[in-house]
Amino acid sequence: MSKASLERGLNVLREQMDTPTAAFFSACVHCGLCAHACLFYTETCNPKYMPVHKLEPMRRLWEQEYTLTGRIKKLLGLSRPITDGELAEWQELVYNTCTLCGRCSLVCPAGLDLTYMIRKLREGMAAAGHAPEGLIGATTRAVKLGSPMGVTLKALQAQARHVKEDSGLDIPFDVEGAEYMVLLSSMEIINYPEYLQAIARIFHQAGKTWTISSEAFEATNSGIQIGVSDIAAELVQRVVDAAEKLKVKTIISPECGHAYTAIRWEGPNLIGRPFGFKVRHILEVLDELREQGLLRVEGVEDARMTFHDPCQLVRRGGVIEQPRNLIRMVVKNFVEMKDHGRMNWCCGAGGGVSANEEATEVRLKAFRRKKKQLDRLQVDGLVTACANCRIQIEEGLEENDMDMPVIGLT
Structure with a gap:
């Protein structure tokens, strides 16, 4: 990578330095508890997979440029500058061996959120050109095609026809004023089409109105995964625009963990304003139907x-x-x-x-x-x-x- 790419990545990391970042690096006592909460460490016993070690490039940049001790060490030549080769080496640690699962954050005795920090580091890594090719491809497809797996509206409509043939139930598209707007992940459309039929059967039985937007049916947010907030915000905005256009009351996130985080917890912050509708995971909706006596099984x-x-x-x-x-x-x-x-x-x-x-x-x-x-x-x-x-x-x-x-x- 070029010197310009490195500097671009470091500049993005500098932009990520905030009060929580300073608190994290100041408060971490390197106790090692996060390591024993990380399955990449426990199943390999490789110390480089310790969660806190994955943050080392960002920690050094913070120390060198935002602390008095670090600045003195830098002037005296006692600390190494961050190199492009080092970021390239860290790609494995930041992307291959961290699922952003948050278990390390949960056990930290100082209450430090390592997942939050890894997300910040990914922003710099992506800007420096050190994101994995697979994620780059998925993100590119999400922006250009609307799906990280390249799933098109025609493919979804084909699945909808199969549901109609099997169950006799219609899959409603672009219905204005429906109570729910259902999102799907590409994996469900391709790998688990039974999910769509289950939704149709459940809402038919419960007597609830629902719809799928032909303009924004994908729940997956590759911008969150790769670490580019601008792309993450663009993908959230597509869903928000579709929901507001159809005047729905609730968006349903599908059986996809990070999609739920992206649209419900991070979505309003990414686009800079609150939603005018609710966001629920499908299990939250199903449990509400259960409480209302509308979810009947045999x-x-x-x-x-x-x-x-x-x-x-x-x-x-x-x-x-x-x-x-x-x-x-x-x-x-x-x-x-x-x-x-x-x-x-x-x-x-x-x-x-x-x-x-x-x-x-x-x-x-x-x-x-x-x-x-x-x-x-x-x-x-x-x-x-x-x-x-x-x-x-x-x-x-x-x-x-x-x-x-x-x-x-x-």
């Missing part, structure tokens, strides 16, 4: 089942009891993993890791943590509520010769 699953908590939905999003309320409606023998809820272990593929081919080997190593959880339980099947988690878990089970169905809760 039969019960006798198999021994457990639930994998998607990090962005549960740990960082607070949707903890809703999936359990729903599972207990249909599963007779539901058992929890040893670490569950807020403390559940990540699947190993979030935060853009799954879009990064060079991370495949370490991603599957990280899955061993989930394998240990499942081995201990001896369950017949696993339920989750994130398409990305589902793909990673299915691949991990296959890699480890484990025969177990993985089911989306919706």
Whole structure:
């Protein structure tokens, strides 16, 4: 990369320096607890994967330019400048071995949010040209085509026709004044089309009006994953514009963890104003329907089942009891993993890791943590509520010769 690219990345990192950043680097006591909360460290025992170590380039820049001691050390030649080669080396640590799951942040005794800091570092890495090719491609497709996987409106409409053929139910597009506007992730459209039919059946039974926008049906926000806030804001704005055009009351985020974080928790900050509508995850909506007596089921699953908590939905999003309320409606023998809820272990593929081919080997190593959880339980099947988690878990089970169905809760 050129000297100009390096300086552009460092300038973006300088822009990221704020009060929380100063508090983080000043308060961190390097106790190492974050390491034992990170599955990339626990499953490899490689010290370079310690979460706090991943922030080292940003810490050095902060020390050198924003602290008196650091400035003196820099003048005396006692500290090294950040180089382009160093940022290139750190790409693996920042993108391949961090899913932004937040477990390290949860255990930090000083209350420091490492996920927040990694997001900031990714902004500088992307500006310097050190984001993975897979994420660059996904982000480019999201901006140009509206989907990181290149899924078009015609592909979605084809799936809608299949739902009509199978169930007799129409998938409503561009209905003004509907109560709900449903978002989908490309993975659900391509890998798990049964999700769309489930939505149609549930809302038909509940008597709720809903629609899909032909202008903004994609929930995935690649700008969040790669670390470019301008792109993240552009993708959020598309959804907001569509919701306001259709005058809907609530946007529903699908079974996708980071999409929920992007639109509900970060969306208003990204576009600089509050929404004029509610944002709910599909499980929140389903649990509300359950409370209203509108969610009726028949039969019960006798198999021994457990639930994998998607990090962005549960740990960082607070949707903890809703999936359990729903599972207990249909599963007779539901058992929890040893670490569950807020403390559940990540699947190993979030935060853009799954879009990064060079991370495949370490991603599957990280899955061993989930394998240990499942081995201990001896369950017949696993339920989750994130398409990305589902793909990673299915691949991990296959890699480890484990025969177990993985089911989306919706």
